[in-house]
Amino acid sequence: MIFQFNAGEVFKIALMIEDNGHLFYEEMAAKPFPPEIAKIFKDLAKEELGHKSMFNKLLEKLPPVTTASTVWDPDNELDGYLKLMAGMHVFNKEPADIAALGKSISTPAEAVRMAMGFEKDTIVFFLEIQALSERYDETRQEIDKLVAAERTHLKNLTNLLERIEGRA
Numbered sequence: 001m002i003f004q005f006n007a008g009e010v011f012k013i014a015l016m017i018e019d020n021g022h023l024f025y026e027e028m029a030a031k032p033f034p035p036e037i038a039k040i041f042k043d044l045a046k047e048e049l050g051h052k053s054m055f056n057k058l059l060e061k062l063p064p065v066t067t068a069s070t071v072w073d074p075d076n077e078l079d080g081y082l083k084l085m086a087g088m089h090v091f092n093k094e095p096a097d098i099a100a101l102g103k104s105i106s107t108p109a110e111a112v113r114m115a116m117g118f119e120k121d122t123i124v125f126f127l128e129i130q131a132l133s134e135r136y137d138e139t140r141q142e143i144d145k146l147v148a149a150e151r152t153h154l155k156n157l158t159n160l161l162e163r164i165e166g167r168a
Contacts, residue, residue: 010129011059014146015052017122020098022048024118027102028111037108040160044115044153051149058142112161119154123147 025045029038105111130143 008059008062010126010143010146011055011062013129014055014126015059017125018048018052018055021118021122022052023098024102024115027099028105028115031102031105031108031111033108033111037111037160037164040156041111044156047149047153054149055146058145062142109161109164112157112164116154116157116161119150119157122150123154126150 022045025041025048029041029045031038031041033041101114105114126143126146130140130147
């Protein structure tokens, strides 16, 4: 079965990813990093919560046509497939996995590089889902908002890494 995704389904995955992004950034903020770095991770954690709130509001505002199932799915296979796809994303692990990952990171530069990888994966994930969306024209604007938010994170993290490495 080939699945076509709608904006509502993408937003549900985004909410899962934002939750775990928040957990990861909280883990990094709690590390014994310099105060400036810890503050940036705290700010990113807050932004993830803000994004989650924004995505919830957008999900509530979506017209019914953008949240309607795109395929006949009496066995709820689409839900399982979405969970499988989201589970492949690094930011969509169990909270214990995120905590273990956080414990394995020892330097600010390592934490920032890992976060940059997560943000890049998120952008690619959202763009791929957008490309697969049957109702692309109707959902593009909503999915674009997700991508823009993650691009902002990536830009901020890139600037931070440059400061850490003395390139800024």
